[in-house]
Amino acid sequence: MFIPEHGAVLAPMRALTQPPFWRILNQYGPPDAYFSEFVRVHENYVIEPPWIEEALQAAGSVPLWIQLMGNSLKALTASIRVLKRYPIVGLDFNVGCPVPKIYKKQTGGGLLKDLSLLKTLLAGLRELWTKPLCVKFRIGFNSTEDFDKILDLLIESHIDLATLHARTVSDLYKGQPRYEYVTQAAHRCPFPVLANGSIESVESIERVIQQTHCWGVMLGRSAFRNPWIFSQWKSFKANQTFTLPTLMDVYQYLQDLFLAFQLDKKTEITALGCMKRFTNFVGLSIDASGTFLEKMRTAPTLKTFWSVCKRHLLQQPNTPYSDKPFPQLHAYPNKELQG
Numbered sequence: 001m002f003i004p005e006h007g008a009v010l011a012p013m014r015a016l017t018q019p020p021f022w023r024i025l026n027q028y029g030p031p032d033a034y035f036s037e038f039v040r041v042h043e044n045y046v047i048e049p050p051w052i053e054e055a056l057q058a059a060g061s062v063p064l065w066i067q068l069m070g071n072s073l074k075a076l077t078a079s080i081r082v083l084k085r086y087p088i089v090g091l092d093f094n095v096g097c098p099v100p101k102i103y104k105k106q107t108g109g110g111l112l113k114d115l116s117l118l119k120t121l122l123a124g125l126r127e128l129w130t131k132p133l134c135v136k137f138r139i140g141f142n143s144t145e146d147f148d149k150i151l152d153l154l155i156e157s158h159i160d161l162a163t164l165h166a167r168t169v170s171d172l173y174k175g176q177p178r179y180e181y182v183t184q185a186a187h188r189c190p191f192p193v194l195a196n197g198s199i200e201s202v203e204s205i206e207r208v209i210q211q212t213h214c215w216g217v218m219l220g221r222s223a224f225r226n227p228w229i230f231s232q233w234k235s236f237k238a239n240q241t242f243t244l245p246t247l248m249d250v251y252q253y254l255q256d257l258f259l260a261f262q263l264d265k266k267t268e269i270t271a272l273g274c275m276k277r278f279t280n281f282v283g284l285s286i287d288a289s290g291t292f293l294e295k296m297r298t299a300p301t302l303k304t305f306w307s308v309c310k311r312h313l314l315q316q317p318n319t320p321y322s323d324k325p326f327p328q329l330h331a332y333p334n335k336e337l338q339g
């Protein structure tokens with residue numbers, strides 16, 4: 001099997017789960033697979049070889065899946081022709097993106113509103129791509145009434161793996177994920193199903209696997225907050241105890257991000273935006289009042305940003321860094337993404 005049972009993989013996340021972040025995870029304890037952020041293919045865009053080469057190099061020995069998003073078989077065919085030349089493990093098809101300008105064009109999550117188009121696309125992909133094919137989907141568009149039909153369609157399409165983000169497209173990333181749908185998918189599908197959505201710690205990975213009987217889990221936001229989560233999960237599975245990283249380790253992680261993304265070579269505004277995007281997640285586990293989060297978000301310069309980090313992380317550097325977020329705090333990476 002291309003993903004070990006009870007494995008944990010890193011989610012695809014646009015502008016976040018990129019090669020520099022994979023290089024960091026490879027040092028801290030890698031996941032069982034990397035999934036690239038989506039590559040949107042259309043009539044005028046074919047996936048580019050240098051991008052695939054960089055991704056493969058950064059993934060190193062960790063199996064790499066490339067995610068495509070699109071609704072034209074002709075465009076998908078052109079990109080798949082390029083992908084076939086590379087030793088990627090599999091192809092992941094995006095059927096969940098909730099961004100309006102994407103789903104309104106019947107792409108990403110919009111495909112859940114047009115199951116006959118989805119069926120045609122999956123049949124075409126299955127014919128074109130003989131290596132493992134995964135579909136990343138949600139429990140419905142704005143309700144779950146089609147959930148059974150969606151499962152039927154995936155089963156008939158002979159895919160090899162599915163990741164279910166247990167929310168509807170309209171839910172975006174908010175609200176409690178409805179893992180009971182993962183249970184249904186894991187029960188009915190002949191292929192492995194990965195559970196996704198707000199799985200935040202080793203404890204919650206274990207709970208979701210026990211509750212849903214899913215094959216494994218996909219982690220997104222929690223991996224930015226806690227890049228040690230994959231090694232913690234591996235230790236837990238091997239019945240080994242693990243020590244929590246300290247606030248000093250968190251400070252070092254932020255410095256590693258700065259270097260890995262080569263932010264010293266970028267303009268101040270770009271570098272600051274990138275650091276804030278990641279540190280938004282880290283801030284969820286620093287202090288319950290959210291003071292660090294607030295001060296970091298409003299830092300006007302890199303110099304202020306680093307002095308906020310030093311003040312909150314290096315004054316008591318040996319304090320253990322919680323592997324759970326404070327539930328009342330929220331990360332808004334997209335504010336920085338757009339800013």
Ligand SMILES: Cc1cc2nc3c(=O)[nH]c(=O)nc-3n(C[C@H](O)[C@H](O)[C@H](O)COP(=O)(O)O)c2cc1C
Nearest residue numbers: 011012013014037038136165197198199219220221
């Ligand atoms: C900023 C951002 C970018 C994302 N980009 C992608 C993407 O490119 N492809 C995809 O399938 N999902 C994408 N997602 C969804 C995540 O892969 C994942 O399904 C979602 O964050 C829920 O998992 P989590 O709670 O573990 O983060 C993105 C999510 C966020 C917040």
